[in-house]
Amino acid sequence: MKHSPVPQTTLGISGRIAAAFQNSAITPLLALLGLLLGLFAILVTPKEEEPQIDVTFADVFIPFPGATPTEVESLVTLPAEQVISEIKGIDTLYSFSQPDGALIIVIFKVGVARNDAIVSLYNQIYSNMDKLPKGAGVGEPLIKPRGIDDVPIVSLTLWSKDRQVSAEQLTHVALGLETEIKRIPGTREIYTVGQHEIVANIRIDPAKMNSFNLTYDKLRQSLNDNNMVSMPASLVQGNQEIKVQAGQFLQSIDDLKQLVVSVYQGKQGKQGKPIPIYLADIAEISLKSDIPKQSVWHADKTDIYPAVTIAIGKQAGQNAVDIADSVLERIAKVDNVLIPANVEVTVSRNYGETAADKSNTLILKLIFATSAVVVLVFLTMGARESLVVGVAIIITLAITLFASWAWGFTLNRVSLFALIFSIGILVDDAIVVVENIHRHMALGKKSFNELIPVAVDEVGGPTILATFTVIAALLPMAFVSGLMGPYMSPIPINASMGMLISLVVAFVVTPWLSRKLLKHNDKHDSAQASHEDEVETKMVRLFTHLIGPFLLGKNARKARVGLAAGVFVLIGIAVALPIGQLVVLKMLPFDNKSEFQVMVDMPEGTPVEQTQRVLQDLSRYLTTVPEVEHLQLYAGTNAPMNFNGLVRHYFLRNSQELGDIQVNLVDKKHRKRDSHSIAVSVREDLQKIGEQYQANIKVVEVPPGPPVWSPLVAEVYGPSPAIRKQAAYEMQALFHETKDVVDIDIFLPAAQQKWQVMIDRSKASLMAVPYSNIVDLIATSVGGKDVSYLHQAQQKNLCRFVCN
Numbered sequence: 001m002k003h004s005p006v007p008q009t010t011l012g013i014s015g016r017i018a019a020a021f022q023n024s025a026i027t028p029l030l031a032l033l034g035l036l037l038g039l040f041a042i043l044v045t046p047k048e049e050e051p052q053i054d055v056t057f058a059d060v061f062i063p064f065p066g067a068t069p070t071e072v073e074s075l076v077t078l079p080a081e082q083v084i085s086e087i088k089g090i091d092t093l094y095s096f097s098q099p100d101g102a103l104i105i106v107i108f109k110v111g112v113a114r115n116d117a118i119v120s121l122y123n124q125i126y127s128n129m130d131k132l133p134k135g136a137g138v139g140e141p142l143i144k145p146r147g148i149d150d151v152p153i154v155s156l157t158l159w160s161k162d163r164q165v166s167a168e169q170l171t172h173v174a175l176g177l178e179t180e181i182k183r184i185p186g187t188r189e190i191y192t193v194g195q196h197e198i199v200a201n202i203r204i205d206p207a208k209m210n211s212f213n214l215t216y217d218k219l220r221q222s223l224n225d226n227n228m229v230s231m232p233a234s235l236v237q238g239n240q241e242i243k244v245q246a247g248q249f250l251q252s253i254d255d256l257k258q259l260v261v262s263v264y265q266g267k268q269g270k271q272g273k274p275i276p277i278y279l280a281d282i283a284e285i286s287l288k289s290d291i292p293k294q295s296v297w298h299a300d301k302t303d304i305y306p307a308v309t310i311a312i313g314k315q316a317g318q319n320a321v322d323i324a325d326s327v328l329e330r331i332a333k334v335d336n337v338l339i340p341a342n343v344e345v346t347v348s349r350n351y352g353e354t355a356a357d358k359s360n361t362l363i364l365k366l367i368f369a370t371s372a373v374v375v376l377v378f379l380t381m382g383a384r385e386s387l388v389v390g391v392a393i394i395i396t397l398a399i400t401l402f403a404s405w406a407w408g409f410t411l412n413r414v415s416l417f418a419l420i421f422s423i424g425i426l427v428d429d430a431i432v433v434v435e436n437i438h439r440h441m442a443l444g445k446k447s448f449n450e451l452i453p454v455a456v457d458e459v460g461g462p463t464i465l466a467t468f469t470v471i472a473a474l475l476p477m478a479f480v481s482g483l484m485g486p487y488m489s490p491i492p493i494n495a496s497m498g499m500l501i502s503l504v505v506a507f508v509v510t511p512w513l514s515r516k517l518l519k520h521n522d523k524h525d526s527a528q529a530s531h532e533d534e535v536e537t538k539m540v541r542l543f544t545h546l547i548g549p550f551l552l553g554k555n556a557r558k559a560r561v562g563l564a565a566g567v568f569v570l571i572g573i574a575v576a577l578p579i580g581q582l583v584v585l586k587m588l589p590f591d592n593k594s595e596f597q598v599m600v601d602m603p604e605g606t607p608v609e610q611t612q613r614v615l616q617d618l619s620r621y622l623t624t625v626p627e628v629e630h631l632q633l634y635a636g637t638n639a640p641m642n643f644n645g646l647v648r649h650y651f652l653r654n655s656q657e658l659g660d661i662q663v664n665l666v667d668k669k670h671r672k673r674d675s676h677s678i679a680v681s682v683r684e685d686l687q688k689i690g691e692q693y694q695a696n697i698k699v700v701e702v703p704p705g706p707p708v709w710s711p712l713v714a715e716v717y718g719p720s721p722a723i724r725k726q727a728a729y730e731m732q733a734l735f736h737e738t739k740d741v742v743d744i745d746i747f748l749p750a751a752q753q754k755w756q757v758m759i760d761r762s763k764a765s766l767m768a769v770p771y772s773n774i775v776d777l778i779a780t781s782v783g784g785k786d787v788s789y790l791h792q793a794q795q796k797n798l799c800r801f802v803c804n
Contacts, residue, residue, distance in 0.1 A: 011453055014460020014507050019453040022511040031395050031509050038398020041405040046319040048410045049355040050148075050643055053110060053486045053706070056117040057146040057646070060084070060104040060125065062132070063139035070721075073097035075133055080104055080141075083128045087120050096747075101139075105649065110486050118145045146651075149188060152311035152640045153320050154327050155349035157632055159298035159307035162342040167296070167306045168289040171195040174308045176338045177331070181312055184326045188313035193637055194296025195308055196289040200256060200790045208282040212264055216777050219279075220787050222261040226250065227788050249791035253287050256280075256790070287790070293608055293656055294636035298346060299619040300629070309348060309632060311640035321359075324352020348632050348664055349640065354594060355412065362416035369423045370394070377431060385434050388513045392430035393423075396505045400426075400498040407493060415490035422495035425470055429506035432459050437514045448515045456511055467503045471496045483647075483706035484587075591704040592674040594667070597639065598622070598686060599650075600659035601696040601745070604752040608636040608656040614693045615659045618686055622663060627671045627678050632662040644700065644707040676701060683742065698743035712741065 011019065021027045062076050077097045084104065085093060089112040094105040108117045125141055132138045156177070158170045174192040181190055204219070229247040236242070250256060257280035264275040279285065298307035314323045331345060339345060370393050378386035397419065409415045436459045440451040477492040479485065550559045577583040598618060602611050612635040619631050632639065638653040639660045645651060653660065665675060673681075683699045690697035714731050718724035728748055735744045757778055764771050779785065 011457045012460055015453040015457025017507040018456035018511040021508045022452050022515050027509060027512040034395045034399040037402035041402040045405045046317060046410045047321045047355050047359050048412045049351050049358060051412050051414050051487055051490060052410055053148055053483060055110050055148065055483065056108045056112060056114045058106040058121050059144045060106060061101060061142040063101040065100050065137055067100065069097045069099060072102050075136060076138055077102045079131045083124060083131060087124050110483055114147050146646060149316045150313060151643055151646055152313045153351040154312040154324050155640045156310045157298050157307050157346045157348045158343055159305040160343050165342060167196045167308060170308045173339060173343055174310050177310060180334055180338060181327060181330060184330060186315050186318040186323045188315045190312050193309040193311060193640060194294055196292055198287060199290040201286050203284040205282055212262060212277050212282060214262055216780065217773055219261055223788050226259055251791050253285055256285050295612055297633040299623055299631040299633060301623050304616055304619060309640060321352040321356045324350050346630060348662060358413045359411050359416060362413060362420060366420050369420055373427045381435060381438055384517050384519060385438055388434050388510060388517050389427065389430050391513055392505050392510050393427055395509055396426055396498065396502045399501045400494065403497045404494050409490050414488060415494055418491040418494035421491060422498045426498050426502045429463050429502045430510050432463055433506045433510045434514060452511045452514060456507060467499050471499050487706040588704040590676040592668050593702045594665050596663050596675055596679045597700040598661040598663060599698040599700055602657040603694055604657055604750045606657035611635045611657055611659045614695050615661060617689055618661060621685060621689060625682060627665050627673060629664050629666045634660040642702060644702055647707040648709055
């Protein structure tokens, strides 16, 4: 007897879709296309550790030489703030009025395109330059935009066990590696931290300079005048164009020494000829590294060594794993070529490796979750049904990965967690459809053409409603403001897309798979039927045993009341756990990172040598911690920033009293404690060491989610600087007395010793000495001044005047 197909008019939308695709030849092609799209997405989607957040910072430096903070505030900071605040899309403005200029930190709202933000900022500032008093000495603003792509993904620390290898030589090796690494496609900004630049030092002897009646201005002018080359000019001669260029650059120390800076007209020789005065006659000239104002050191269990660090960034949209692997491969190739045999290269950061590790771990968990669902279906419905569900899940995940790539997401720990999180609800649609088809197969002897559309239609409405209910519950999370919204957005968006895709797969692909893979009841043998009846009987008995006492018998009512009371008691206990702090409420759990930082703030005016000494004492303690593999010490400069450092602007920590220790831990597979436990355990001991030097020691961990300026920030407002200062110190004391508050800092520079040289303008005028020349000479005598360049074959070195 043949069964006629179910009329389409009696079916809902889900049944009609199932009827249309269960026999269609295009259904397997669509399934294959979905798998290929998923494979394509896995191959092309960049792997990164953190989600790509479109957040743009910009630091605006406005110089005002010689001005006090009060003058900077009134003449520069306030007008600039008013101008910048008119830009649409700005979230927060921070301003710092300091001696010699202002720093304004502009934070745009999350989601504002980087190019649009930078163009708007440049246009707004430079179209309102008339509001800054340039006549008073205010200089041109310097705008430095920052974003997530400015965070280096790889750091290489160069050091040597050979004590004869200096930081100057390491700098030379690092600069050569910079050029080599820049050839790798996809790399972005590459720079060296702690480099000791080679400088042509011209140390002038004032007594000799005066004896030859020379002035500093004349020396500077002579050096610049003798270090010029003209632009090529054209000369036509003999029916040919000839390029003519006049002059030559200063190219060596000998050129500097033989430079005639004046002609002495005093005592003349027997022939009455003037005596030429060479630069070497009045100055000591050397080509060597400058006096360091910053230094980098590498420390391990054995000792502390001079070092430099190369930081490598990547372009937006590039795969961090591939870029990191390419960098390490290139370094291996140039070993003993560009890297001397006695120079070691330590990978002090590899976000490509950590991104691959997290991605692979989460992918394994995703496979485990999918396998667990398939096994559960196998135990409850059978092997063929579990195969249908497994294939449907794989197709759903493949298309979801492609949709995630098309949306612009990368493969990172948040986007992959979204898939793991949603795997439990993604499989619901396929399981419900397969289970109902399985049930209809057991009820009668209808053909697949009849039973599949009816079975799908029966559960189609509730399945659609359940899908959109879950989406309605998840999707609002995508509209959370601040950094948290875009950071966590892969969870609601990927899960919602996955739910829609799973619904389509359940109605389109699952009926076709069921028709091809499931075994019809007409062909069931007696043994199979007997087995299914036995399984069903066991499940009924188990269900009756568990639920029966609450539904049947004289004591059923009491049992239900007891069950309700037990549920309410358990709910009460669960609610009481956070109140009793047995369970700590947090936005995100601590992540087991491979690094943390130790920030060192010395009193203002501390020289870099003292900061370096404190860092080395702290490192000697840290190397005794079993889980610490190696350290990098940064004195007077900042370590290559991470995402946390980008938000907190650690890259501005470049004065001599500031230091930074990058603590790198052994692989988490080889240690029992997580990074948070290690960081907490060393904080007290580090602060005890810091107290000996009046240093403020802060242990900074990489947060598990989007970073903030600080977990607690108190902004102090008041009518006068004195009142604000007093209130700030009182607030700081209050934080010190608060339990569980550690690593307290204050943005209020302490008083620093300063010598002010007052110049008598009247006497300077009477002696015909320009006031500006006196100011310039004193500044040059104390701190030196860059006046020109020494043009060598492959590099340019500064020429710096230094007076004894």
